[in-house]
Amino acid sequence: MSEPMIAVEDVTKFFGDLVAVSEVSFHVGPGVTALLGPNGAGKSTVLRMLCGLTAPSRGTVRVLGRDPRRDHTLSRHIGLVPQQDGLFEGRTALEFVRLAAELHGLDDPDGAARRALGTVELDSDDHRHVATYSKGMRQRVKIAQAIVHDPHVIVLDEPLTGLDPRQRLHMVALFHQLGDAGRCVVVSSHVLEEVERFGSRVLVVAHGRLAAEGDFREIRALMDDRPHRLRLRTDRPRELAGALLAAGTAMAVRVEGDDLVLVDTTDIAAFRRAVAPTARELGAHLRELHGLDDDLESVFRYLVSRR
Numbered sequence: 001m002s003e004p005m006i007a008v009e010d011v012t013k014f015f016g017d018l019v020a021v022s023e024v025s026f027h028v029g030p031g032v033t034a035l036l037g038p039n040g041a042g043k044s045t046v047l048r049m050l051c052g053l054t055a056p057s058r059g060t061v062r063v064l065g066r067d068p069r070r071d072h073t074l075s076r077h078i079g080l081v082p083q084q085d086g087l088f089e090g091r092t093a094l095e096f097v098r099l100a101a102e103l104h105g106l107d108d109p110d111g112a113a114r115r116a117l118g119t120v121e122l123d124s125d126d127h128r129h130v131a132t133y134s135k136g137m138r139q140r141v142k143i144a145q146a147i148v149h150d151p152h153v154i155v156l157d158e159p160l161t162g163l164d165p166r167q168r169l170h171m172v173a174l175f176h177q178l179g180d181a182g183r184c185v186v187v188s189s190h191v192l193e194e195v196e197r198f199g200s201r202v203l204v205v206a207h208g209r210l211a212a213e214g215d216f217r218e219i220r221a222l223m224d225d226r227p228h229r230l231r232l233r234t235d236r237p238r239e240l241a242g243a244l245l246a247a248g249t250a251m252a253v254r255v256e257g258d259d260l261v262l263v264d265t266t267d268i269a270a271f272r273r274a275v276a277p278t279a280r281e282l283g284a285h286l287r288e289l290h291g292l293d294d295d296l297e298s299v300f301r302y303l304v305s306r307r
């Protein structure tokens, strides 16, 4: 197999006593790869290490076979879209992107800036300052400055945050356009549904660790198949708990007080389908059905615990 465009081997990053990234290894090739994880998981730290902005405390990072901390010519082949905004308020999009082209030492900075703005579908002759642009347009300006030098590797830190659905679709199409052109596009996100729309390979990071990796369908299946805990209230808790257990819809049940049942199940979809008919057969009233661990944080906790 040819060498991966990005190779992260056993990387750990400390900030003082804090372990921001812990023993993470992965390889990335051409196309779109998503880095999914909750806030504070270590995504930005990983992306910053790929760009050589911070060094791993342990382990190695290689981009195009080279060390981004030591080989400064590598910046010619990497484009970064940082999470922060507001870097270029008083300039036009063309001025801003042209400046990036000049910093890269391109022969024709104006032509390169116009081409990059064209790729993100912005008008390079727009004389308005970017301060007046919508969030979606500003993100596209940031992407244009990241691709103006035609890099092989493009790293985007939460680029969809704050965009409306139409703008998001446009962005995702742009990621695929770059990926289909053979670029290695790494996009971070803390929203599973967002990442599903990329339809790409997913690396899940939680608590600084690589919690799972695979095709987005595999990741979705993993998350759906995890054990779920639900709380239901009914006037006949013991009968309903017994029936759910007997039917195999629940893995474990616990009755609390007069009307509360805590249910553990590994097949949440089957449970949701079966619970109402089971209650009806018993003549039990179902007063409440509530998932106790539907938040993304608990999904990530589960994925970490499997490793």
Ligand SMILES: Nc1ncnc2c1ncn2[C@@H]1O[C@H](COP(=O)(O)OP(=O)(O)OP(=O)(O)O)[C@@H](O)[C@H]1O
Binding pocket: 015, 018, 019, 020, 037, 038, 039, 040, 041, 042, 043, 044, 045, 046, 158, 190
């Ligand atoms: N320069 C730094 N100094 C000290 N701690 C840091 C530094 N950068 C990041 N951290 C800490 O490292 C951990 C991982 O942060 P990181 O920004 O990589 O996470 P993230 O997944 O990108 O989350 P977010 O989307 O909220 O930025 C967090 O606990 C954060 O507070």
